[in-house]
Amino acid sequence: MQFDQLLQYALSGLSTGAIYALIGIGFSIIYNATGIINFAQGEFVMLGGMLTLFFLELLKLPIWAAIPCAVAAATVGGILFERLAIRPLRQATPINLVIITIGGSILIRGLAMLLWGKDTHAIPPFSGDEPIAIGGATVLPQHLWILGITVIIIAINKFYFFHTISGKAMRACAYNRRAAGLVGIDVRRMVLFSFVISSAMGAVAGIIVAPLTMVAYDVGGMLGLKGFCAAIIGGMSSGISTVLGGLILGVLESLGAGLISSGYKDAIAFIILLLLLFLRPQGLFGKAESERV
């Protein structure tokens, strides 16, 4: 019984954590390319879910068509955001960037509210909702979709960043913008790319999680913060450490809720985050040398 419980906590935590991881990677990609913490990242998660709903219900598209349309539309949103809010900024101090992305997130949320109303909506699961037993625990098919798609996205990411020219150029740019310019990489293009990728990833996260959690115009805030946490735990890397960061956060939350106190579970997550920042500001897996100050 005790083991079954633990298994259930772990499984629930993993699927929540996978979402945090996807959002967290979105944060890291933009951060590495531009040095910006994009507080509007959570809104792309919301857009993913809301747009899927829009294509499903209003345009009556089948789900397999609605999803790519939603991702594409959210990505366009990301491009617009970069072009209209980030690029024209004259004094791009960190504080101004924080405020402009917060302003952007309020704006996007407001637009979504006006367009689609304040109601919460359900989205049908991709393949039924008959629980599947794993050991003494149960999961839904959607959980498997979440884990599966997360793995695929991370694999695609890995492939992109390590095996394509454009991906390598982005890493080069993240490491040393000036040298990247000197070999002919257009830095502004890479910044735009980073917004494209992370808005698309945010949207995917929003879509795969929507059948479980439902969507409303205001779901982005908290998810965004948790994703940010995951990215910090992972040391702002756009790779596996942020994934681990997300999973650890998800599992800790789930265990915290199950074993300690459900009321304080978010507090537990944030206390761990604070301790981590105090003791290892470079993230749980970062090397001490790559200290970011």
Next chain:
Amino acid sequence: MLRVNNVNTYYGKVHALKDVSLALGEGEIVTLIGANGAGKTTILNTISGVTPAASGEISFRSESVTALAPDRIVKLGISQVPEGRQVFKPLSVEDNLEMGAYLRYRSSEKTAAIHKDMDQVFRLFPRLEERRNQLAGTMSGGEQQMLAIGRAMMAKPKLLLLDEPSMGLAPLVVQEIFRVLERLRQETGMTILLVEQNAKAALKLADRGYVMETGKVILEGMADELMENAEVKRAYLGKEQKAAPGT
């Protein structure tokens, strides 16, 4: 091939280049020497578009490149090997070289051609081939310098700008690097603008040289002439103290 006419550049409030003019002919190796802070690096960065000129004119193959962005200038055939190497440390040696050819990939040049050039870089620097899958950050300073040169060559430049390739390197390594530059010139006939503090090594390699001091070109001439010029030594070490002290 390259003409720099009366260029003035500012770093914030510092007037780093004062009416600097120089010229390079096709196939020439020209060196720019002078003490630190003389403005040598600034010239290279101004040519590369990193720190644009406030006034003056730069033309490459009779085309103006004065106000272009760095990536456009690379596209026209000017590659810089920056001071302090600045290789992409988290990327492997091979990836670094691929990044050098970034624009060629973007203009969808055949991968085979690019790989052929990579093999040529490996021929020049066999040590890079041994370490092709190693992360650039884990290599020694000399190897990183070789990689930086290789990376710049991958763009198939017509003009190579080299910024202090000997900086912080042990004498033996410096010798090796200069030997490679010599070979590079023999094999490809590449035009090179070499910024060096190590004046002897640079002048030995170069056809011509310019001497800079506090943002100005104070001397120019054939390499062997400059080698003998006492003024060069003065530019480095200050005027001789033997003659009446206090002047």
Next chain:
Amino acid sequence: MKKELLKFGAFALLIMLAPLAFKGGYLMTVLVFVGINTMLSIALNLLLGYAGQISLGHAGFFGLGAYLSGVLTATYGWNPWLSMALAAVIVGIVAYLIGFPILKLKGHYLAMATLGLGIIIYIVFNETVDLTGGPSGLSGIPNLSINGITFDSDLKNYYLVWIFALLMVLFSLNLANSRIGRALRAVHDSEVAARVVGVNARLLKVQIFAVSATFCALAGSLYAHTMTFISPASFGFTFSVELLTMVVIGGLGSIYGSFLGAALLTLLPEFLRAAHDYDIIIYGGLLMVMVMYMPGGLVRGIPELYRKLLKSKGKTALKSEGGVEHA
């Protein structure tokens, strides 16, 4: 120095006479909150504008002040003034202690840590139901009173709050023009250079963090005693962000800017009410536009705008003259 005093005098006079214009209308209520928000944004500005350290958790200190004061008076029947003083001291000490580890962090990491701190405090308000009343809030907090005068009307509260706010303005102005204020601004401009000439940057940052938190706690106590009811929702992350916005929109490093920012953001909903549901969009959009086109905040942006307007007037005048010539 004299100029500075004159400025303050004029400002104080303006504030003290403002009620005459409204005759106890509802705007007095709003102006009470402008006062409280001015205190809060001054507090944050001391930290952000002077010492250059961001905080996304200041609503937490505001809440701590409000709850300490509220619980001590409403539940334990303490004297409001005493509980207010105690709340300020406790919050100051807590901030001082937590300041050492937290201010070691920089930039986005500091933002994240303070954000986390704010959320933890918020959760504690929510969860310690027996003490705070939890999400339903805490009611029955008494008004402050002195010499038999109870601060129970908007007008009285206005003067109560603004006397505190003006004292804070004065304190902050004094501080800004003192060795400590200069050292803080020096740390902001170049930490390494400040340290090299003997400024203990770390200690100074922690001290100002504690002062900033104490100011927030005072504002919180005043809020609790004027509202007589508090609930955790007023002290969440959103409010921290709103405070940050006030400071940036008002103008970093300017005490009067803090007032402008607080006034604008507190009064803005009054103007946006006409826009109904569109207000959130206008709010978000305005935030972005302000940062884009007035990155120095109102306090620098307005004079600049004014100059530009003058210039463009001059230009059009010139142009028309030119036109005449050509004609």
Next chain:
Amino acid sequence: MLEVSGISQVFGGVTALDRVSFTIAKGDITGVIGPNGAGKTTLFNIITGIYTQTAGKVLLGGADVSGLPPERLARLGLVRTFQNIELFGGMTVHENVMVGMHTKSSSGLLACGLKMPWNMAEERRIREHSLNWLDFTGIPDLADVTAGNLPFGKGRLLEIARALAVEPQIILMDEPAAGLNSQETLELAKLIQRIRETGITVVLVEHDMELIMDICDRIVVLNLGRKLAEGTPREIQDNHEVVAAYLGEDE
């Protein structure tokens, strides 16, 4: 006055400094020179407490000050300037120098905010006293200019005035002549000599050899992280190793 003994610094496997030792005598002007990448700036950063060395000791007036943070060193009378001048750009020239008197004043935060009488008196002293240093460096007429708007050369003078306001025993200058024109460099040389006359020990890292050779009493040469030579300007100019390090080896 200042003694550096056996300083080594390793950055991520690369040795930037290798067992560097030398002593600086009280009242001297000492130059530290060397080609690019020789480790001069690293050494400077170690002495002034910005980096902590991997090995070795720094002694100030006989006391071990290794690893002390810069603010402590300032109180012990060691102060520095920066190559790319680090001014407090948002403050006036006068205020910049007033910050320099931080260690020579003591009012606490509360006293400052509440304008206590003793704080007022101290403030007046700081205000007046700091003007002397502007006079000393020859920029008293710029007192009310915002530091960020100063031309580079004047900024350099301000930085020195601010450092002098600390009333140090020893001042380290990182490339003070960088970015100055020849007239300004000349004035700088005079200023440095006047500083020495007040009894302050001066250490320079400099590339302007003329300046170094003109005003230094002793010179320390670094190359590739090691101490290459040490001596009077004459000795250094005649040292073959130094010439080789600068101009390249004769093969």
Next chain:
Amino acid sequence: MKTIQVVCSIIFLCLACSSVSFAADTIKIGALFSVTGPASFLGEPMRNTVQMVVDEVNKAGGVKGRKLELIVYDTSGDATKAVQLATKMIKNDKVVAIIGPNTSGESMAVIPVVEKEHIPLVSCAASIKITEPVKKWVFKSTPTDSLAVAKIYEHLQKSKQTNVALLTVSDGFGSSGREQLKALAGKYGIKIVSDETYGPKDTDMTAQLTKIRSSQAQAVICWGTNPGPAIIARNARQLGIKPPLYMSHGVSSKKFIDLAGDAAEGIRLSSGRALVAGMLPNSDPQKKSLQTFLKDYQNHFKAEGDTFGGHAWDAVMLIKNAIERGGDSPAAIRDQLEKARNFSGIGGVFNYSEADHAGLTKDAFVMIEVKNKGWTFAK
């Protein structure tokens, strides 16, 4: 400094202008709802309903020949704003009575204002604290949560389920429910074996439910508003939780069934009669009001009216009736409200008195069960 003065004077001038109120021969009623913010799902139908009722009343000739004028402000769920806006309605708009706010926190915050200014308030929030102890000027139309708790406990008692697990949301609604659930348990011989909470924005409650599963609970009571309970219903189904799931009236709208889908089947909840209006016997005193409300709402908004809107309907009607009986001064409205008897509204049959400003009994609630994506009376 000049600029500051200029700016200040501009701001003050603007405000002075905007605060001029126009006198007209209408009866002004204020309404405070959080049309945006976390409780907007309550505030929006309430605002719609109030607007609708006022329009209908005016169409029918108004009250005693005078038109009603509605002043609605959005509090966006912020207690501070609620207080400001309440003051604004009273001082600038000169309203004679206020409806709302719809959250307990905001209502509690507004109470000192109306008490001081002597303006009657009919709150649309659930917390028992609003009218207990009785405050002279404060009434409430939304049934107190303790009544809903009593109804559920009565049901559990009947079916002999004594061990219950609580899963409540950590916002005003949930924590007030949790308090009542704990307070009344003893009275009905109920034992609380597990007491869990979740955050209003949480997306997965399997951890809490797993813990509940391992307890000895015979029933699970969830207190929250959408979407949380829908997620809980789905999580419970996923985990195969056997004990029946009880919900509060916080989910009594069709929306809940839409969100929870199949997982909603069999869930029981305490609710007002609006959900089952069609199934009520004609003898039910509320039937007429319910049908009017539902019909009007359908006509106006092309959507199904829910209980939440209903609470606002009751509030306006109570005030309207009070004005009809006694005139339009705030004091008269207050006195007449206190004398309201046997008013059959949407939320129940109201009987206000000097000692009771909530006016309802637990019979305001019925136990309902979800069956075939619809509602039936629970056995």
